[in-house]
Amino acid sequence: MSANLGVPAETAGLDQPYDAVSRAFHWLVAALVAAQVAIALVLPAVLPKSAEETIAAWHLAVGSTILLVMLPRLAWRLTHPMPPAPTDLPPALRGLARGTHWAFYAVLIVLPLLGWTAANAYGATPRLLGLIPLPKIAATDKAFAETIGAAHKTVALLLVVLIALHVSGALYHALVKRDGVIRRMLPGRGAAP
Ligand code: HEM
């Protein structure tokens, strides 16, 4: 049969893009997370010590904005159908991709909550979008702050591992498989031809 000429019929579904809201959420969160990782890991290394407070304020502002965006994103995800995974992928890879996606939702909600708790325990008040002070969810307690702060850093490391895994998967689809998976998440694009 001609199944190996062009895209086999069983990869059907790749011509179905993510809806515009999901794509907007995806790239907004990806940009915020890229900014947050740069603020947490790059700025402290390149800016003078006198900039520490400014860096911390930006960290709390961008981090709490990620939480603000992730909650409606999760609600959207749970109430809207998403395009199916390519059916020609081995089940293990499909499971890995799906697991990575759900782990992003969990980590991008738990991580800001741990950060908020640690910030309060250190005696700081995070400001949503840098403006609106968030309510206090933990009493000031330095030892507790250090424990939660360490958990926050560990989960941030897990996030970096997830990003590496996810971007490797995206590049595998774009450069090796050359299927329509990347296209259906790109902004402003419709279905694959
Ligand atoms: C996706 C969001 C976030 C990421 C990727 C992230 C990442 C990180 C990383 C990598 C560190 C360690 C920095 C270092 O020691 O050099 C850190 C520390 C910290 N973050 Fe976040 N963070 C996020 C959200 C937040 C939020 C929302 C808050 C507070 C509202 C927050 C508060 C803190 C605090 C207080 C520390 C210091 C912890 C300590 O040293 O004990 N973070 N964060």
Ligand code: HEM
């Ligand atoms: C920190 C950055 C990123 C996060 C947190 C993230 C998160 C996610 C999540 C949660 C999904 C699943 C969407 C859903 O079903 O709700 C997804 C899908 C996707 N992401 Fe990302 N992403 C990031 C960066 C990137 C980058 C840099 C690329 C491209 C190089 C990319 C390409 C894709 C593609 C193509 C899909 C669709 C996968 C499919 O159709 O099965 N992502 N991303």
